[in-house]
Amino acid sequence: xxxxxxxxxxxxxxxxxxxxxxxxxxxxxxxxxxxxxxxxxxxxxxxxxxxxxxxxxxxxxxxxxxxxxxxxxxxxxxxxxxxxxxxxxxxxxxxxxxxxxxxxxxxxxxxxxxxxxxxxxxxxxxxxxxxxxxxxxxxxxxxxxxxxxxxxxxxxxxxxxxxxxxxxxxxxxxxxxxxxxxxxxxxxxxxxxxxxxxxxxxxxxxxxxxxxxxxxxxxxxxxxxxxxxxxxxxxxxxxxxxxxxxxxxxxxxxx
Amino acid sequence: xxxxxxxxxxxxxxxxxxxxxxxxxxxxxxxxxxxxxxxxxxxxxxxxxxxxxxxxxxxxxxxxxxxxxxxxxxxxxxxxxxxxxxxxxxxxxxxxxxxxxxxxxxxxxxxxxxxxxxxxxxxxxxxxxxxxxxxxxxxxxxxxxxxxxxxxxxxxxxxxxxxxxxxxxxxxxxxxxxxxxxxxxxxxxxxxxxxxxxxxxxxxxxxxxxxxxxxxxxxxxxxxxxxxxxxxxxxxxxxxxxxxxxxxxxxxxxx
Amino acid sequence: xxxxxxxxxxxxxxxxxxxxxxxxxxxxxxxxxxxxxxxxxxxxxxxxxxxxxxxxxxxxxxxxxxxxxxxxxxxxxxxxxxxxxxxxxxxxxxxxxxxxxxxxxxxxxxxxxxxxxxxxxxxxxxxxxxxxxxxxxxxxxxxxxxxxxxxxxxxxxxxxxxxxxxxxxxxxxxxxxxxxxxxxxxxxxxxxxxxxxxxxxxxxxxxxxxxxxxxxxxxxxxxxxxxxxxxxxxxxxxxxxxxxxxxxxxxxxxx
Numbered sequence: 001x002x003x004x005x006x007x008x009x010x011x012x013x014x015x016x017x018x019x020x021x022x023x024x025x026x027x028x029x030x031x032x033x034x035x036x037x038x039x040x041x042x043x044x045x046x047x048x049x050x051x052x053x054x055x056x057x058x059x060x061x062x063x064x065x066x067x068x069x070x071x072x073x074x075x076x077x078x079x080x081x082x083x084x085x086x087x088x089x090x091x092x093x094x095x096x097x098x099x100x101x102x103x104x105x106x107x108x109x110x111x112x113x114x115x116x117x118x119x120x121x122x123x124x125x126x127x128x129x130x131x132x133x134x135x136x137x138x139x140x141x142x143x144x145x146x147x148x149x150x151x152x153x154x155x156x157x158x159x160x161x162x163x164x165x166x167x168x169x170x171x172x173x174x175x176x177x178x179x180x181x182x183x184x185x186x187x188x189x190x191x192x193x194x195x196x197x198x199x200x201x202x203x204x205x206x207x208x209x210x211x212x213x214x215x216x217x218x219x220x221x222x223x224x225x226x227x228x229x230x231x232x233x234x235x236x237x238x239x240x241x242x243x244x245x246x247x248x249x250x251x252x253x254x255x
Numbered sequence: 256x257x258x259x260x261x262x263x264x265x266x267x268x269x270x271x272x273x274x275x276x277x278x279x280x281x282x283x284x285x286x287x288x289x290x291x292x293x294x295x296x297x298x299x300x301x302x303x304x305x306x307x308x309x310x311x312x313x314x315x316x317x318x319x320x321x322x323x324x325x326x327x328x329x330x331x332x333x334x335x336x337x338x339x340x341x342x343x344x345x346x347x348x349x350x351x352x353x354x355x356x357x358x359x360x361x362x363x364x365x366x367x368x369x370x371x372x373x374x375x376x377x378x379x380x381x382x383x384x385x386x387x388x389x390x391x392x393x394x395x396x397x398x399x400x401x402x403x404x405x406x407x408x409x410x411x412x413x414x415x416x417x418x419x420x421x422x423x424x425x426x427x428x429x430x431x432x433x434x435x436x437x438x439x440x441x442x443x444x445x446x447x448x449x450x451x452x453x454x455x456x457x458x459x460x461x462x463x464x465x466x467x468x469x470x471x472x473x474x475x476x477x478x479x480x481x482x483x484x485x486x487x488x489x490x491x492x493x494x495x496x497x498x499x500x501x502x503x504x505x506x507x508x509x510x
Numbered sequence: 511x512x513x514x515x516x517x518x519x520x521x522x523x524x525x526x527x528x529x530x531x532x533x534x535x536x537x538x539x540x541x542x543x544x545x546x547x548x549x550x551x552x553x554x555x556x557x558x559x560x561x562x563x564x565x566x567x568x569x570x571x572x573x574x575x576x577x578x579x580x581x582x583x584x585x586x587x588x589x590x591x592x593x594x595x596x597x598x599x600x601x602x603x604x605x606x607x608x609x610x611x612x613x614x615x616x617x618x619x620x621x622x623x624x625x626x627x628x629x630x631x632x633x634x635x636x637x638x639x640x641x642x643x644x645x646x647x648x649x650x651x652x653x654x655x656x657x658x659x660x661x662x663x664x665x666x667x668x669x670x671x672x673x674x675x676x677x678x679x680x681x682x683x684x685x686x687x688x689x690x691x692x693x694x695x696x697x698x699x700x701x702x703x704x705x706x707x708x709x710x711x712x713x714x715x716x717x718x719x720x721x722x723x724x725x726x727x728x729x730x731x732x733x734x735x736x737x738x739x740x741x742x743x744x745x746x747x748x749x750x751x752x753x754x755x756x757x758x759x760x761x762x763x764x765x
Contacts, residue, residue, distance in 0.1 A: 074430045081405035081433070098431070109440045110398075112405075116431040143620075150591035150622075175584045176608070176626040178591070185619045329685045336660035336688070353686070364695045365653075367660075371686040 002030050002066040002092045005059040009103065010084040011216075011236070015050065018213035018234070018242055020072035022048055027121050028068040030092075034060075034240070038125060046206045047126065047229070047245040056239035058087070064094050069119035075101075078114040092118075128245065133223035133231065134196040135162035139182060140189050141220040141234065145211035147180050152204040154178045157249060161199035162224065167192060171204070189219075198226055200248040207232070210244040257285045257321040257347045260314040264358065265339040266471075266491070270305065273468035273489070273497055275327035277303055282376050283323040285347075289315075289495070293380060301461045302381065302484070302500040311494035313342070319349050324374035330356075333369040347373075383500065388478035388486065390417035390453060393446040394437060396475040396489065400466035402435050407459040409433045412504060416454035417479065422447060426459070444474075453481055455503040462487070465499040512540050512576040512602045515569035519613065520594040521726075521746070525560065528723035528744070528752055530582035532558055537631050538578040540602075544570075544750070548635060556716045557636065557739070557755040566749035568597070574604050579629035585611075588624040602628075638755065643733035643741065644706040645672035649692060650699050651730040651744065655721035657690050662714040664688040667759060671709035672734065677702055681714065699729075708736055710758040717742070720754040 006012055019026065022041040029036045037050040054060040078101055082088060086103040096118065103112040147169050151158045155173035162168075167190075168181045182190050213234040214220075223231040229245040236242065261267055274281065277296040284291045292305040309315040333356055337343060341358040351373065358367045402424050406413045410428035417423075422445075423436040439447050468489040469475075478486040484500040491497065516522055529536065532551040539546045547560040564570040588611055592598065596613040606628065613622045657679050661668045665683035672678075677700075678691040692700050723744040724730075733741040739755040746752065 071430075077408050077430070078433075081401075081408070081435075107440065109438045109445065110435070112433070112435040114431060114433050146591075153587050153591070175581075175587070176624060178588075178622070178624050180591075180620070180622040183619045185617065190619065326685075332663050332685070333688075336656075336663070336690075362695065364693050364700065365690070367688070367690040369686060369688050 001061070001063045001094055002068075003059065003061045003089065004030070004035070004057045005087060005089040006056070007058050007087055008084060009079060009082045009086045009088045011056075012088055013079045013082075013084065014213075014215045015052075015236070015242070016072060016076050016079055018216060019048065019050065020076050021209045021212040022046065022244075023072055025069065025071050025119055025121055027123050028070060030062050030066045030068065032062045038128075040124065040126070041206070041209070045203070045246070046210075047128070049128065049241075049243045049245075051240040052236065053239045056236070059089075066092055066094065066096075067123070068092060068099050069121040070099070070116065071119060074116055078116065081112060081114070086112075131223075131225055131228050131231070133225045133228075134194065135167075135198060135222075135224040136193045137162065137167050137222045138191040138219050139167070139222070141211075141214045141217050143182070143190075144220045144222070144232075145214045148204065148207040148211050150180065151178060152208055156204055157201050158204040158207060159199060159201045160222075160224065160230070161197075162192065162194045163197045164194050165192060167222075196226075198224060200224055200226070200230065202230060202246055202248055206244075206246050210246075213242050213244075216242060256316070256318045256349055257323075258314065258316045258344065259285070259290070259312045260342060260344040261311070262313045262342055263339060264334060264337045264341045264343045266311075267343060268334045268337075268339065269468075269470045270307075270491070270497070271327060271331050271334055273471060274303065274305065275331050276464045276467040277301065277499075278327055280324065280326050280374055280376055282378050283325060285317050285321045285323065287317045293383075295379065295381070296461070296464070300458070300501070301465075302383070304383065304496075304498045304500075306495040307491065308494045311491070314344075321347055321349065321351075322378070323347060323354050324376040325354070325371065326374060329371055333371065336367060336369070341367075386478075386480055386483050386486070388480045388483075389449065389451040390422075390477075390479045391448045392417065392422050392477045393474050394422075394477070395444050396466075396469045396472050398437070398445075399475045399477070399487075400469045403459065403462040403466050405435065406433060407463055411459055412456050413459040413462060414454060414456045415477075415479065415485075416452075417447065417449045418452045419449050420447060422477075451481075453479060455479055455481070455485070457485060457501055457503055461499075461501050465501075468497050468499075471497065511571065511573045511604055512578075513569065513571045513599065514540070514545070514567045515597060515599040516566070517568045517597055518594060519589060519592045519596045519598045521566075522598055523589045523592075523594065524723075524725045525562075525746070525752070526582060526586050526589055528726060529558065529560065530586050531719045531722040532556065532754075533582055535579065535581050535629055535631055537633050538580060540572050540576045540578065542572045548638075550634065550636070551716070551719070555713070555756070556720075557638070559638065559751075559753045559755075561750040562746065563749045566746070569599075576602055576604065576606075577633070578602060578609050579631040580609070580626065581629060584626055588626065591622060591624070596622075641733075641735055641738050641741070643735045643738075644704070645677075645708060645732075645734040646703045647672065647677050647732045648701040648729050649677075649732070651721075651724045651727050653692070653700075654730045654732070654742075655724045658714065658717040658721050660690065661688060662718055666714055667711050668714040668717060669709060669711045670732075670734065670740070671707075672702065672704045673707045674704050675702060677732075706736075708734060710734055710736070710740070712740060712756055712758055716754075716756050720756075723752050723754075726752065 034053040091100040151171040154171035217234040221233040289308040337358040406426040409426035472489040476488040544563040601610040661681040664681035727744040731743040
């Protein structure tokens with residue numbers, strides 16, 4: 001039996017908005033330590049991992065591990081029906097074929113229940129090896145989203161180059177060449193840790209889908225190392241994170 | 256000869272926006288008691304009735320009954336050209352084939368005249384019998400609009416169930432089941448008067464078109480009785496109303 | 511060698527938004543007196559002329575005349591990537607085949623460079639004869655934009671009639687007739703100078719494209735004379751202007 005209650009719906013809205021850009025259906029694994037999700041995107045290129053600890057919830061009870069196979073488009077519709085400040089309780093029986101989302105307004109004068117059918121989805125649990133990244137950059141998540149959007153106007157491919165003091169995004173296409181360079185700021189909103197300078201190229205459209213998680217966090221962490229997937233991490237307060245992984249392009253890697 | 260002047264255009268904009276969602280063309284019946292309109296929607300399922308008393312107008316003169324057959328899409332275009340705080344004067348001669356809308360800015364430095372051709376429309380005056388409704392609910396019009404929109408994501412059919420203390424809207428479709436329940440609030444913004452509990456089903460898309468009248472009134476009145484059409488009424492200040500009528504679905508009526 | 515620096519990007523954004531509505535590609539002529547552009551619109555009906563004096567720039571150096579053939583859609587994309595308060599420096603070598611746009615945030619912690627390929631465009635320098643206009647009207651540019659938009663809902667053709675104290679815009683179409691009349695105001699935001707009353711008709715869709723320059727200036731100047739093109743002028747502070755010219759319609763000219 002699984003029951004979890006969030007004090008407001010906004011967080012769940014933002015998580016689902018971030019996921020559904022990259023996944024049409026997925027399975028939430030609920031256990032006594034919290035909720036997890038791990039999946040390849042629909043085109044099997046990038047990987048997304050979500051972790052929500054039990055501390056994230058006002059109330060959390062999970063007597064037995066439950067896997068909730070959800071259609072994220074349907075879930076997004078349900079969440080669109082809720083006010084951001086409604087509380088939301090998620091309930092599922094053991095071996096249930098449906099999950100219940102209950103929304104309550106503050107005075108409880110308005111209650112809304114939505115029962116969604118559960119899906120039986122294949123799950124491929126991929127081990128994500130721990131990696132020592134040679135470049136780790138923290139920057140405002142809005143700035144990262146803007147750069148990814150701007151770059152994608154120029155080329156399908158975005159090159160990220162890190163040096164000691166700066167991170168540079170480049171795109172080279174028919175229209176011309178674009179370069180955006182960020183330096184560490186005195187304000188401390190851009191932090192760059194580079195053991196070894198490197199330059200890697202990525203498919204811009206995946207970077208763009210990752211940035212749908214922007215409302216979840218003010219800062220985004222970008223971590224790179226040669227020949228391993230890029231990590232883009234959005235923390236969810238102190239309670240978890242959404243991480244995206246994307247392998248660099250082999251042919252177009254700049255040096 | 257007919258001449259009527261409104262102190263601002265906003266009210267007329269809102270009325271036309273409410274009507275044109277359900278009617279493409281219609282006839283305004285102008286008499287010395289005010290303006291009336293009554294019509295089946297374009298698909299001949301629901302019925303709409305508008306009443307505007309002469310008190311609604313800064314100036315009102317109607318020496319002879321006039322019927323103004325209007326294309327509501329054209330009228331909406333004309334109204335889009337006016338500022339909401341312009342005054343508007345509607346003028347038509349007896350047996351005219353056109354109607355004039357004159358807009359004036361406050362200082363009268365800007366005047367705009369629009370002459371629209373009148374249409375010859377068939378009119379079916381339907382008697383609407385007075386009904387004793389067993390359930391009458393007043394609720395915020397925005398809340399009703401939101402519920403109708405939310406329900407229509409789940410199913411074409413919406414069930415409204417009234418009990419002594421609550422009104423419940425339900426929809427049951429492929430995606431799952433949705434239930435929204437409102438109780439009488441201490442704030443008094445939801446008032447429920449039920450002589451006899453009942454449950455009736457309606458076509459959600461008509462309910463949705465009715466809610467285009469939402470900007471006209473803060474509160475909407477919903478009245479139901481077994482086997483008679485639902486009444487949804489938006490008051491227009493103290494000067495009139497827009498009423499919508501929709502028969503319940505026979506097959507799917509819950510009990 | 512050409513280099514010009516604007517303290518913020520907003521002005522350039524507005525200029526390019528105004529031009530690209532009417533031109534897909536065009537040549538900026540840079541000389542030691544400033545930047546000029548003159549071109550027929552893509553359909554060769556109206557004419558647009560831009561003048562920006564060197565005073566407009568924080569820094570301006572032009573050692574040799576340079577013609578920059580630009581794809582305005584690409585330039586608009588580049589400008590969309592810049593914040594309105596970024597500074598922008600435009601750089602081109604003599605006989606260059608590319609132009610560089612460099613954007614800097616205030617603290618210079620963020621720099622973005624965009625290199626656009628230059629186009630080889632045919633240029634037709636058209637002499638615009640000085641004209642004594644018999645009617646000159648200054649009015650709020652937003653009001654002019656609104657009138658042009660409203661008129662185009664009624665007819666493709668807009669008639670502008672000036673008398674001593676008023677300017678009237680009219681359109682006559684299938685839907686009906688529209689007339690908007692402005693008088694000189696005590697506030698002085700509409701100023702009408704008429705030597706000789708006249709009435710001329712114009713293609714409304716060109717007037718509408720001219721109004722894309724509205725954000726550049728609070729006031730627009732409209733100048734008419736019999737049998738010569740209408741002039742619509744948007745001043746750019748004290749540093750220049752965008753002027754549009756459109757010949758009156760011959761057949762439909764009212765009297």
